Amino acid sequence: MSDFPWGDLALNLAVSAAAVVVFIGVIMAAAIRLKNQSIIDIFWGPGFVVVAVVSYLMSMGSEGDDARRLVVLALTSVWGLRLGLYIGNRNRGHGEDRRYTSMMRQRKGALIPFLIRRIYGLQGFLILLVSVPVQFAMYQSQAxxxxxxxxxxxxxxxxxxxxxxxxxxxxxxxxxxxxxxxxxxxxxxxxxxxxxxxxxxxxxxxxxxxxxxxxxxxxxxxxxxxxxxxxxxxxxxxxxxxxxxxxxxxxxxxxxxxxxxxxxxxxxxxxxxxxx
Incomplete structure (x- = not known):
């Protein structure tokens, strides 16, 4: 375990977190403007693509196996983009999902802190947590x-x-x-x-x-x-x-x-x- 590039991975995790914050922040701003919080569902899968792309770019020049890196990037991207396109097509023209409408009725206090606490902060955290194998895989040197x-x-x-x-x-x-x-x-x-x-x-x-x-x-x-x-x-x-x-x-x-x-x-x- 001492040979694993922990410093490179730590930097990767930090940059991925920053990318997810920006990505989720843009989605939240769009959702507020559209008055439709359920658009976050469309971007759940693509959020993992963001992490995969960032991790692939961050790991360039590392000792990570190139074939493994490319495969993980491809598999994550294919899965995430297909899911986003499917949900986007399914939800088109249907307005806000009733789950989010119900959640918004329960809002107390300022809008943005509520949204971060109940929807977007949680979604961003889960994307980072679940995507940990994608980030680790980029730095594995074995075939x-x-x-x-x-x-x-x-x-x-x-x-x-x-x-x-x-x-x-x-x-x-x-x-x-x-x-x-x-x-x-x-x-x-x-x-x-x-x-x-x-x-x-x-x-x-x-x-x-x-x-x-x-x-x-x-x-x-x-x-x-x-x-x-x-x-x-x-x-x-x-x-x-x-x-x-x-x-x-x-x-x-x-x-x-x-x-x-x-x-x-x-x-x-x-x-x-x-x-x-």
Whole structure:
């Protein structure tokens, strides 16, 4: 561990933090002007791209393995930009998400401190925390090797689940015949949240790419935090509460037969209507 360039990484972390502060600050200013705080969701993924680009540039001239650096930059950028484009397209023309509208009704005191405390400060901190493997990987001097190759494979599985799951859901919602129904086809037949499962796999893969040396084990915090967010906080837990209210028994039946996270064949249950 003494051979790891801790000083270079510390500088990288500081510059990445400064870049995220500027990035989030610009998004917050735009959101205030537009009176739509939910645009931060569009820039969640691209925020990681900012960190990846900064880290790649900061690590130029270091002893970090060039192939590893390029792969991590590419994988993070592809994931983050796809996610941002998908959410931006999905949210276009729908106004502010009800979650943020509800949050704004609870505001006490000045606007900007409230927004920093409740939305933007937290988002920025999480981007920096979850992106730690991306930053560590840029300074690992070892070739990608077996562990890194497994990480790339897991990333590919995750990206496929996330992208395909999102595309399937988009097509389902675009068909007026599906109004009031529960999406339970395609990947959604095997897990209630293929996009969230895929997201978690993406960050497990990037964590494995940070394991060029034992010091990379420190970055295990990233997939743990991301998975916890997806399952218990801002992801599945919030979504399913709303789905139960809107779809009632149809969604309860879907829960009973379909895995909540890890894909598996659906349980066999008596046939029930999927209409609300």
């Amino acid at each position: 990608i090797g077996v562990v890194g190759s497994i990480g790339i494979a897991i990333w590919l599985v995750g990206f496929t689940f996330e992208a395909v799951g999102d595309a399937q859901l988009k097509r389902f919602k675009a068909d007026p015949a599906n109004e009031g129904k529960v999406m339970d086809g395609g990947l959604w037949k095997y897990t209630r949240h293929p996009n969230y499962f895929g997201d978690a796999c993406v960050w497990v893969g990037l964590f494995l790419l940070a394991l060029g040396s034992p010091v990379g084990l420190i970055t295990i915090v990233s997939p743990i935090v991301m998975t916890k967010l997806l399952v218990s906080y801002s992801g599945a837990a919030v979504l399913e509460r709303g789905m139960k209210r809107r779809r009632g028994q149809a969604y309860e039946d879907y829960i009973a037969r379909t895995s909540g996270f890890f894909p598996r064949p659906p349980r066999r249950l008596p046939a029930t209507s999927t209409e609300s």
